[in-house]
Amino acid sequence: MQRSHKRPAAQPRNQSAHQVRIIGGLWKRTPLPVLDAEGLRPTPDRVRETLFNWLNHLLDGNWSQVNCLDLFAGTGALGFEAASRGARKVTMVEENAGAVRQLNGIKAKLNAEQVAILRGDALSVTQSLLARNGADAKFQLIFLDPPYHHDWLAKILPLCAQLLADGGLVYAEAEMALDADEQPEWLAGWNVVRADKAGMVFFHLLRRNT
Template sequence: MQNKHAKRYNRPQAQQVRIIGGAWKRTPLPVLDALGLRPTPDRVRETVFNWITHQIDAGWDGIDCLDLFAGSGALGFEAASRGARSVTMIDTHPAVIRQLEQNQEKLKAGNISVQRADALASARDLALRGQRFGLVFLDPPYQQDLLSQSLPLCKGLLAKDGLVYAESGMPLPFDEAERPDWLADWEPVRQDKAGMVHYYLLKLHENEA
């Protein structure tokens, strides 16, 4: 049975990712190529983490992160490498979880928690339990409409002035005439495009924060 949260992509992928910065800079981490995982490209991650570092005034040690569709773990491991206070990684596929745990052990990453669970259900549960995060990563499979389901849940997950990184295979329609309800509470802090990857750093509108 295909994992509904496994990241599928239509081009060959390398079987490892490389951490861009921080304590584990240049460290390669294996990726389960057989599952067709789609790690966020190095160039995109470098740009995004520069954005985030600027937004938080380099204060990574005060940031709790949630990597909701962890997959390869490229985003979560990058945040942990840069000194995030905690990183919670969520995925539902057993093989993905095993690989994440092996990479966590390789890095001796005490600030990372790996959990096997459904992403949407976990987001609801974490919000109900009152857990809040300064940064949430949303990099779900592009073709399954998971971004429109998961982004609204982040309203109940963000700490004050928290940020969401969102990645999509299509541009997000922020124009007022086209904006869907699930984007209504959000505004882009930064955005860019690399190939077919559209990526955004988002925050809640001030009246929603």
Template sequence: MQTKPAKRPQHRSPPPQQVRIIGGMWKRTPLPVLDALGLRPTPDRVRETVFNWIKHLVDADWDQLDCLDLFAGSGALGFEAASRGAASVTMVDSHPAVIRQLEQNKSKLKADNIRLLRADAISSARDLALRGQRYDLIFLDPPYQQEFLSQALPLCKGLLKEGGLVYAESGLPLPFGVLQRPEWLDGWDCIRSDKAGMVHYQLLQLHKNSAS
């Protein structure tokens, strides 16, 4: 009796990574995300919670908001804000391949309210502040454990309009409860926070008279 040769396992290419817009005019629209750079889109559940927070705080008046997505990556946060009708969304990323993908997604959506900048996030924040750019909402979702939040958050003081909000995502909770909070958190209040798996996310606002 002859034995049939064992079938070789078929190695199928994994489906392309994508992010799904969860609200607004482009609700349920999937957008491709680059795998090569290890991008980590903010999970659907987190985005839904955060945008509900923001909706209640701004009375759903999205068409009055100028937004800055400082570590754009997949663009999940910036595209979500644009989908809900934000007046403008500026996305910043330093990787050429990421910017090309964001350009393609912007074209797919015909998103005229989105502006893309290929630049280092920290340098760009300083430059935008010097040029007098101000925003109602800033998204900070940098790579975890690389000290980017501690560098970027102080710069947001010079980028926010009065009463503006900062969304900060991190791998660890921000140390607001410690006896001696780090200097880079000076002037900030945490007005909402939650955790989903390993993702800690916070909505921050400046104390009155703390802007510099």
């Protein structure tokens, strides 16, 4: 879910659609309502379909061992998609109270016991997760679809590096390509394993260099 307090006119998404659908897995075609709130809008279907094609290939379709973290959950389109495909556990983080209520309602409707929903600021929750011990404190997949133009990736990606399991993947949406010749300092140590663009949305899969 991409959010922005001030959405530029050059980055429109279809605001007439009040729901999106899970693309594949156990809950395929299940509708997910889109909260009628300024700046809340779902990741486009085309992007999600491409992303999960990438992930199925890189994970060899083995979702059962995937512990997933969605730090900007919004509608839950990314997190519920991962759960639908068999992820062992999905932790969704969302700050908007209305969106959290909606996520909890969807979780109950789907009886999605593998989904945990946390209300809070992504940075604070990430720091709290870092204080945990044990296998559940490491994630094989982290979704980052933060508001644009607030330097979220620069702030949160270093923390994600500490939460990521060996060989794990980070999905990152941005208003710019992250595989440019001159990468920002905060991207040092990361390898862009997949990247594409849809409209004004740049989306990537990242993995730590070994």
